[in-house]
Amino acid sequence: MNIGVITIFPEMFESILKSGIVAKAINNNLVSITFSNPRDFAEDNRKTIDEKVFGGGPGMLMMAPPLEKSLKFLKKKLGDDSLVVYVSPQGKKFNNVLSKKVVNNNKIILICGRYEGIDERFIETFVDEEWSIGDYVLTGGELASMVIIDSVTRFIPGALGDKCSVEEDSFENGLLDYPHYTKPRVYNGKAVPDILLNGNHEKILDWRQKQSLGRTWLRRPELLENLALTDKQEKLLSEFIEERKNLMNE
């Protein structure tokens, strides 16, 4: 998987390049990240990449020419068929579906805005898609790009190793993940649910599925609207709701 990043702050990415799953994936040649700094392509000695906005108003804007040269540099390395994404609060909400799309495409160039953002004409000419990581405004696109890189890396076959599996994580089957427990068996007076300790794998699977359905119903009910539940899942969810009602009445 080849990732290109256009940023005036490449040093911000050191954290993910040095630790955790992304660093491991890079060391195992599963991911390669190439940076391009628009300052290296600035047209004056002061390395200017931003200017005041036409029409007045606060803040500065990243200029199109250094961004264009930065993009051309990365396209030469990664290929012209790279998906070009501008991370922006105005973009499509990023999710697992987009993450998998990146893995399938195998090449992505992420453009990190700063200041008031980037010149609209650059977006119109060169950007394939705009993606947002949430309804809030960051001071720059670097953190958003790191979120995307981290999420995409999880879906690269072999990146997570045998120990973890993306298949059971939240959203994978349209549901939230079930609760997890580890040692000690009793913590703060709370015991691990008995069912997880009795070794009956079928019952454990049913319990987990019930909790997964129940959590989704409680926390993200809109996710259930898009799912066609099996008869068994309907039954497990009804049981969860009944058990919860009883708990509330106790």
Ligand SMILES: C[S@@+](CC[C@H](N)C(=O)[O-])C[C@H]1O[C@@H](n2cnc3c(N)ncnc32)[C@H](O)[C@@H]1O
């Ligand atoms: C201060 S923001 C610019 C906000 C822009 N003026 C607006 O209101 O839409 C600077 C840069 O941070 C990045 N950014 C901010 N919020 C983001 C979000 N929620 N998702 C992705 N990128 C974001 C973008 O690259 C943006 O160009």
